[in-house]
Amino acid sequence: MYSKRLLLSTISLLLLLSVSAGAQKDPIGPATKLPDHPRILLLKGEEGRIRQTIAADKTWNNVHQAMLGECDKLLAVAPVERIQIGRRLLDKSREALRRVFLLAYAWRLTGQQQYLQRVEKELLAVSAFSDWNPSHFLDVAEMTMAVGIGYDWLYNDLSPASRSAIKAAILKKGIEPSLDPKFNSWLTATHNWNQVCNAGMTYGAMAIYEDQPELSRKIINRAIDSIELPMEDYAPDGAYPEGYSYWGYGTSFNVMFISAIEKAFGSDFGLSKKPGFLKTAAYMTNMTGPTGNSFNYSDAGTGSGLHPAMFWFASKLNDPSVLWVERGRLLSENGSKYDKDRLLPAIMLWNNGIRVNDIPEPKARIWVGDGKSPVALMRTSWTDPSAIFVGLKAGSPSVNHAHMDVGSFVMEADGVRWAMDFGMQDYNSLESKGVKLWGKEQDSQRWQVYRYNNYVHNTLTVNNGLQNVEGNARITRSTNNPQFLSATTDLTELYKGPLHKASRGIAIVDQNHIVVRDEVETPGKEATVRWTLLTPADVTITGKNRAELTKDGKKLILQVQEPANVTLKTWSTDPPHEYDAPNPGTTLVGFEVTMPANTKGTLTVLLLPEKAAGQTTQAVRPLAQWPK
Known part of the structure; x- marks a missing residue:
């Protein structure tokens, strides 16, 4: 009997030590404060900085107007429907993210009610889906990011009924499936799935933080720990293993993740200092030739595009020359060419007010x-x-x-x-x-x-x-x-x-x-x-x-x-x-x-x-x- 009691006491002590060690490791604790809504990427009142940038630079005004023009077109478009292609719902999740991010941006920058009403309609439609296709979890991740941004940015203007329905969808169709081992193998992946899925889950957790504080902390802490795995692959020089297109996917969502937690918690918990990560901006700059086409090795598409994340890197590095290719695209193309990019509004959050014409060319050949x-x-x-x-x-x-x-x-x-x-x-x-x-x-x-x-x-x-x-x-x-x-x-x-x-x-x-x-x-x-x-x-x-x-x-x-x-x-x-x-x-x-x-x-x-x-x-x- 004594030995059995001793064994139970030892097990209890080990469990206590394990929990204590985990609590010390987790950067987001019960005492951690989170800003009121809106808290994801763009805090209340920060719209003024974007308006100043738009007013000071014609190119940024063109991008802004192109986004508003696309939002005007979306006003009469029916919400996304749950139509699965093969094993993927991903195109619908991506379109939902594009629409919600654009429309929510338009609402916050203009205060025009038609944008609020349209994005609320989109959010309610996707929240009513039977599920967000957890068997292909990228679909869940992008949809959760979409709905998380919309819920957070519109929080103070949504009706109580809408808020309740959207919040329930984030929890039941987004976050909870990520706890199921059948669906979360991406937690140990070293590729873009990890980056995208952790970002999506974190956006959902941040959106409903006050209603699910313990679960939200668990999701965010899990992401901060897990996302280090793919970030190790940028070492030593920033060459992204999966090539140009997947840089545009994995790295962009990694930046969406880091930017969101840094804005909300005042720290990125050392993630941007991971070896090679900030160097990857130079990799991406050099991957585009004079024709404007990328070096499309591996599973890359033949095209190329504007990358809002590059502006985040330029700001972190204090090196605007990494934006040379983005400069060329912004100056040579009408802003509406890029309004199909679901992350385009982030460029207005990350450009740090830089004048596009002032971006210098890189020095190295x-x-x-x-x-x-x-x-x-x-x-x-x-x-x-x-x-x-x-x-x-x-x-x-x-x-x-x-x-x-x-x-x-x-x-x-x-x-x-x-x-x-x-x-x-x-x-x-x-x-x-x-x-x-x-x-x-x-x-x-x-x-x-x-x-x-x-x-x-x-x-x-x-x-x-x-x-x-x-x-x-x-x-x-x-x-x-x-x-x-x-x-x-x-x-x-x-x-x-x-x-x-x-x-x-x-x-x-x-x-x-x-x-x-x-x-x-x-x-x-x-x-x-x-x-x-x-x-x-x-x-x-x-x-x-x-x-x-x-x-x-x-x-x-x-x-x-x-x-x-x-x-x-x-x-x-x-x-x-x-x-x-x-x-x-x-x-x-x-x-x-x-x-x-x-x-x-x-x-x-x-x-x-x-x-x-x-x-x-x-x-x-x-x-x-x-x-x-």
Whole structure:
């Protein structure tokens, strides 16, 4: 009996110590004060600062007026309906967030009743949904953020009945499902799901804090702890593992989260100081070429856009030069182009009153970032629309959303993207046809999708095989000499077996042409190496080792320097499977070489814009002799 009592006492003590330790760890405690509504992102009375910015800068006034114009269009539009596509309700959640954020912004900045009435109508409609589709929790997260913003920003003007219905939906359809282990595996994820879902749940918890203080603290503390996992992937330099589009998703919601808790609690609890996180602004700035198109590797779309989160980063860094690309978009495009961005109102909260015309260009012409998906981004100018731009990707196909695109690159000159990437294919177009898209094993069906394997990327294919899923490539060196901007990567692990060694280097030489050099070594058997470049240009083979690419009245020469006896050819980009997306207006150009066993070989290709095509080029040195 005594030993049993001792055991129970010991267990009770351990539980007490555990709870005590947890309480010490949780930054939001019972004594923590929270502002009255509105408390999320924009406190009461802070609208005046936005009005001053609008009055002082024509560009910001244009953005503001574009948002009000979109709100006026929404007045006559029926609320979002619960129509699920495949396993996702996500498009409806995103549209609800867009509408609520815009309309609530319009109400707070103008005080016009029609905006209040319309956003209340939207909130009641989505609150009446049977659920917010917790089996695909991103849908719940974005809807909870939408309803949390609307409830908080309209709190003092909603009818008691509306307030009750909306509050119940946040709790029952948003927060409570996040406590169910069936739906919350994202808590331990290291990718965008974690960032988006924790942000959404925190917005819901902050909105109903006074009614559910203990639960709300639990949700917010859980998020502060959990969101550190994906934030670790920005180290050391800020290169976002999932690429451009998912930076726009995961990072933007991460900033929405940090901005909200910092505004409400006066602290971000050290999150913005996580290694590499603030550096990611430079990554994003450099990811866009002179054409305005992004380096769309991995599951990225082919487009690009305005990123409100960049203004938050600029303010934190006190470095407006990271806004150079955003400046260009704001000055060259009508504000209404961006009113489909569901986070657009945040740009008015984060711009810190900066005058758009005063944003300076960045100083560096090359940016290199290590991490899960290392990249090197080079250009000859930030202001010349005809500048040369090259982006090189390393990393591994095993990274979340990655393709077999290691060693691939994009290239622009004279306002044309000559070397391109298809980017992603719409997920539902594949899933609806039974494609098992998310397997990452070597023999997964994912790698049979035409756009996802190495066959159609600007990299090497050996013995007509796939890159090694578990292989990983680093950027091994780089050069910031204006006459020789360069980066090299070791691709050996990607071709382990068929090749003994493989390295690639890409350089912008003399600010007027590109060199792509591959150095490969075969093992004890011969290997056939294929070099390919995917282009939207018309391709004319003008010699065994020379091709002329033409597009939009511009010209680029592709010339193989080594080996001397290659024969250039083109391949169709018609995909092999019924489930693959069509690829009109594109061509693969390149060559194949068969290398004997136990030999070393070099593949050297020059990409010569028209103004450099007639100039004499120097012999390309071995990669080991490229300067550091």
